[in-house]
Amino acid sequence: MKVNQLSVFLENxxxxxxxxxxxLGENEINIRALSxxxxxxxxxxxxxxxxxxxxxxxLKSEGFVVSETEVIAVCIPDKPGGLGGVLxxxxxxxxxxxxxxxxxxxxxxxxxLVIFRVEDCDRAVEVLKEKGxxxxxxxxxxxx
Amino acid sequence: xxxxEKYECMDREQLRExxxxxxxxxxxxxxxxxxxxxxxxxxEGIKPGDIKGVEDLSKxxxxxxDTLRGNYPYGLFAEPLSKIVRIHASSGTxxxxxxxxxxxxxxxxWAELIARIVVQAGATEEDVVQICFGYGLFTGGxxxxxxxxxxxxxxxxxxxxxxxxxxxxxEDFATxxxxxxxxxxxxxxxxxxxxxxxxxxxKLRLGLFGGEPWTESMxxxxxxxxxxxxxxxxxxxxxxxxxxxxxxxxxxxxHISEDHFIPEIIDPxxxxxxxxxxxxxxxxxxxxxxxxxxxxxxxxxISILWDQPCSCGRTTARMKKVTGRTDDMLIIRGVNxxxxxxxxxxxxxxxxAPHYQIMVERKGHLDNMEVKVELEEELFTGSFRDLEAVExxxxxxxxxxxxxxxxxxxxxxxxxxxxxxxxxxxIDKRELTDS
Numbered sequence: 001m002k003v004n005q006l007s008v009f010l011e012n013x014x015x016x017x018x019x020x021x022x023x024l025g026e027n028e029i030n031i032r033a034l035s036x037x038x039x040x041x042x043x044x045x046x047x048x049x050x051x052x053x054x055x056x057x058x059l060k061s062e063g064f065v066v067s068e069t070e071v072i073a074v075c076i077p078d079k080p081g082g083l084g085g086v087l088x089x090x091x092x093x094x095x096x097x098x099x100x101x102x103x104x105x106x107x108x109x110x111x112x113l114v115i116f117r118v119e120d121c122d123r124a125v126e127v128l129k130e131k132g133x134x135x136x137x138x139x140x141x142x143x144x
Numbered sequence: 145x146x147x148x149e150k151y152e153c154m155d156r157e158q159l160r161e162x163x164x165x166x167x168x169x170x171x172x173x174x175x176x177x178x179x180x181x182x183x184x185x186x187x188e189g190i191k192p193g194d195i196k197g198v199e200d201l202s203k204x205x206x207x208x209x210d211t212l213r214g215n216y217p218y219g220l221f222a223e224p225l226s227k228i229v230r231i232h233a234s235s236g237t238x239x240x241x242x243x244x245x246x247x248x249x250x251x252x253x254w255a256e257l258i259a260r261i262v263v264q265a266g267a268t269e270e271d272v273v274q275i276c277f278g279y280g281l282f283t284g285g286x287x288x289x290x291x292x293x294x295x296x297x298x299x300x301x302x303x304x305x306x307x308x309x310x311x312x313x314x315e316d317f318a319t320x321x322x323x324x325x326x327x328x329x330x331x332x333x334x335x336x337x338x339x340x341x342x343x344x345x346x347k348l349r350l351g352l353f354g355g356e357p358w359t360e361s362m363x364x365x366x367x368x369x370x371x372x373x374x375x376x377x378x379x380x381x382x383x384x385x386x387x388x389x390x391x392x393x394x395x396x397x398x399h400i401s402e403d404h405f406i407p408e409i410i411d412p413x414x415x416x417x418x419x420x421x422x423x424x425x426x427x428x429x430x431x432x433x434x435x436x437x438x439x440x441x442x443x444x445x446i447s448i449l450w451d452q453p454c455s456c457g458r459t460t461a462r463m464k465k466v467t468g469r470t471d472d473m474l475i476i477r478g479v480n481x482x483x484x485x486x487x488x489x490x491x492x493x494x495x496x497a498p499h500y501q502i503m504v505e506r507k508g509h510l511d512n513m514e515v516k517v518e519l520e521e522e523l524f525t526g527s528f529r530d531l532e533a534v535e536x537x538x539x540x541x542x543x544x545x546x547x548x549x550x551x552x553x554x555x556x557x558x559x560x561x562x563x564x565x566x567x568x569x570x571i572d573k574r575e576l577t578d579s
Contacts, residue, residue, distance in 0.1 A: 005526075007524070007527075009519060009524050009531075010556075011556050011559070039532075042531070042553075044528060044531075046526070063556070063558060064556070065521050065556060067524050068526075069526040098527070098529075
């Protein structure tokens, strides 16, 4: 249930993000979801890709600073209040969220995919499933 | 082992007499053979006979790098070119290089001095020594070469460049001693890791490092990355090249070959002589050089001198490892800042590579200092909080040591400029028109 997310340290200078995407593209690795958080000096690019292990070693060999982080992917009905319901469950269980990012464009299911980085992935998965929230299996995320 | 017990362990009273005698000779020699010194002494009203011994040294004027430039190329030579068998020059970062010459006897002296420092650092004739200094105008390569040959080590004159090949040679030829700049040793360690060469496949046990100022914390990095004994040696082409001083295995400073050089410490502002134990600029007088004798040469290197005999048995004065230069000093908002201070802060923080660059800019009327630091891969967890914590730690470390606010910027590993010689640590973009 835990999805392997790659985080890449990027200096704020032109061409770094383009370089990451180019390297992945050349190696037939598909980006499933991504988010960039930045300060004035540096950014962290977070990626969910089709082949995380492979992407990890390719990026490393290209000289990028990469780390792997466990996140969970949750399928939420694409309608008002959808995300709020999930957040309320996590809050009630006192699970802190470090960050999250969301994708709405999944046309087949009419659902939004939200990636959560929480303190305790295992417990979050447990709590969410208990409440009937659809937590997406990692292989389904990679092959979306 | 001690290479030349007679001079290295000489009674200090006796040594002072020897220095006095040699000082009288060299003063006489430069007065008679180097027109520049004759004019200078005349102008200052000094007659060679006024200098009776070491106690009169401070009566003599200083020689500076500008003096050397002003007499480019051969103006300060005390022997005709027919007697001079070798020329070396120091890299002129601004304009012309400074040129020095050696007679046959000077080269013998030089090799003797190198033999002393490599022996006191623990090298023996059993060693295979890889010299990763340039063989050329720079004194490092040839200097170490002839001294190590005198001792009888097996020399690999690898010179500089092509680091992967250097490591291949090190592995295949069973190099046991590395001669290089300390920053190159750190760079090599990185390449070693990249190449996936196992430390166990190397025979390396000792490093003889010199050619640039480096800190104790850099030594710790080298020791942990290479698992070797890391020794410092010191010299500059204007005095003779490497071999002026070097560390023994007590690591209590660098023994100066005082039978050939008189060291002094002066206040860099006033030029006043300071006592043993006081910090200031190092000044040397070369007593025995035939081709290029210099009187009270200002090195711009900052150090301290100690005269207590060392537990290794040597009696020669020791100088504190040079970690900064008077011209390295940055003045940021009126505060004196040495790159070595910044380095020592960084070395104490886990997860930060020993690679950094200091950038100084002036915005409006304020100096801004930014320190770029390479992030170690192991440290990156993917979390902002962790990165910010590192930045904050560096910032507060620098702030408490320097007393000024410094901007810290983490950069990707291996993106700061690497050199195989001396590293460029400071980029000062301030344009000061009024100085």
